[in-house]
Amino acid sequence: xxxxxxxxxxxxxxxxxxxIDLNFKSLEITGGMCPCGAxxxxxxxxxxxxxxxMDALQFxxxxxxxxxxxxxxEDYDSIEYDYDDKTNSTGKSGAKGKLxxxxxxxxxK
Numbered sequence: 264x265x266x267x268x269x270x271x272x273x274x275x276x277x278x279x280x281x282x283i284d285l286n287f288k289s290l291e292i293t294g295g296m297c298p299c300g301a302x303x304x305x306x307x308x309x310x311x312x313x314x315x316x317m318d319a320l321q322f323x324x325x326x327x328x329x330x331x332x333x334x335x336x337e338d339y340d341s342i343e344y345d346y347d348d349k350t351n352s353t354g355k356s357g358a359k360g361k362l363x364x365x366x367x368x369x370x371x372k
Contacts, residue, residue: 267352273342274369275299281351282365288326292318301369305346309364312343319368342367 270279275297282293282305292315294304304319306312320331323339344353346365353365 267347267350267354270346270351270353270365272297272299272301272303273344273367274301274340279303281348282346287322289328290318290321290326292322294319294322296322299369301367303365303367305348306364306366307348309345309362312364312366315364315366316341316368319366323368323370337371339368339370341369 270281271277272279277297277299279295279297282295282303284293285291292304293307294302296302302319302322304315304322306315317331319341320334320339321328324330324334344365344367345362346353347362
């Protein structure tokens with residue numbers, strides 16, 4: 264099993280708090296935002312990555328679904344981690360279905 268790390272932004276390495284339930288415009292997600300502009304969204308089951316991917320794109324676009332849908336892959340970067348909410352840590356464990364997934368998305372300028 265890979266080494267676990269306290270939750271940090273993969274773009275700027277700021278330490279981050281546990282994902283929280285957010286109601287943002289029409290979004291109801293569990294996640295957060297880093298001061299560098301990256302957002303993170305939690306999939307507690309680890310089986311709904313497509314849904315949280317769209318949620319993360321909409322969240323990084325400040326709730327603008329039309330802008331999120333118009334993004335091209337070269338407009339943003341995304342990174343997925345296994346996530347353990349008990350220890351607020353991430354890693355690439357390779358354990359299927361046992362851990363939640365955390366998706367980071369950041370717009371590229």
